[in-house]
């Protein structure tokens with residue numbers, strides 16, 4: 001059995017419709033229309049110990065709601081889930097001691113205190129022994145290179161430094177499962193990379209299971225062998241990003257620059273023209289046709305430069321987002 005198991009998990013939010021203006025506010029005092037938002041719809045998956053799994057999806061897809069249920073912050077409407085054998089929303093102390101969540105948009109450190117005081121508070125809450133606390137703090141501050149900043153008031157830290165402190169606070173009790181909701185949001189490229197490298201190293205060293213949501217594809221590509229793509233609360237894909245769609249892996253793109261103006265009509269005999277402006281073109285061809293099409297281009301067109309590319313992963317993901325729900329596809 002996986003360290004995380006999710007079976008037919010659903011979450012509905014009830015909320016009230018509120019019209020605009022004073023008249024509508026007055027009417028709402030007597031009659032309010034209740035609406036239901038189905039944020040998560042019967043999702044099922046299992047995650048093995050030590051895995052890093054990416055949770056991908058457009059805004060409002062249901063990622064945060066799922067993570068909140070797995071961390072016990074929210075009760076599901078129906079379905080079941082276990083994390084390390086515990087039902088998260090029962091919030092047993094043993095579960096809390098072995099689990100952690102970092103939300104890029106929320107801080108758990110006190111802004112007016114230096115980070116080390118909040119960290120010490122976490123040590124006491126989680127009943128971490130003195131030596132273990134010292135060793136873990138040393139390891140984490142060295143890995144994240146924030147030893148010097150431990151005594152600085154959290155509100156004075158840069159966003160990247162603050163995020164690193166948030167990670168230390170989340171890991172000080174050495175959880176077995178870590179949920180990350182947009183951990184690199186707002187960080188510059190260098191800080192994003194530092195956090196990614198840190199997570200990769202930490203996962204390999206401590207075999208910690210990580211579930212990660214991020215809108216930065218680089219985070220997912222770098223860290224996750226497996227990604228679960230959700231849209232409208234449903235799982236649309238579960239597998240590796242590389243193996244996302246056989247249709248995409250059978251197609252290549254030829255990017256060409258011409259030394260003189262080329263007629264767009266003539267290019268359509270080579271393959272599917274994605275874009276062209278007379279002096280350059282992007283043409284999609286079947287992999288098996290690549291040699292033949294490249295030869296036609298080289299023989300019959302005034303080629304200045306030619307490159308062959310795979311379909312960018314972002315486009316494969318966008319295509320999955322757009323897929324109709326009833327065609328949900330499980331790898």
Ligand SMILES: Nc1ncnc2c1ncn2[C@@H]1O[C@H](COP(=O)(O)OP(=O)(O)OP(=O)(O)O)[C@@H](O)[C@H]1O
Pocket residue numbers: 013014015037038039057058059060061062063064065066
């Ligand atoms: N408390 C709530 N009441 C009503 N609707 C809610 C509530 N919380 C979330 N929702 C709705 O549920 C849907 C899923 O939200 P969720 O935050 O899980 O999406 P997400 O995939 O994390 O999006 P994002 O990438 O923008 O953070 C959204 O349509 C959201 O508006």
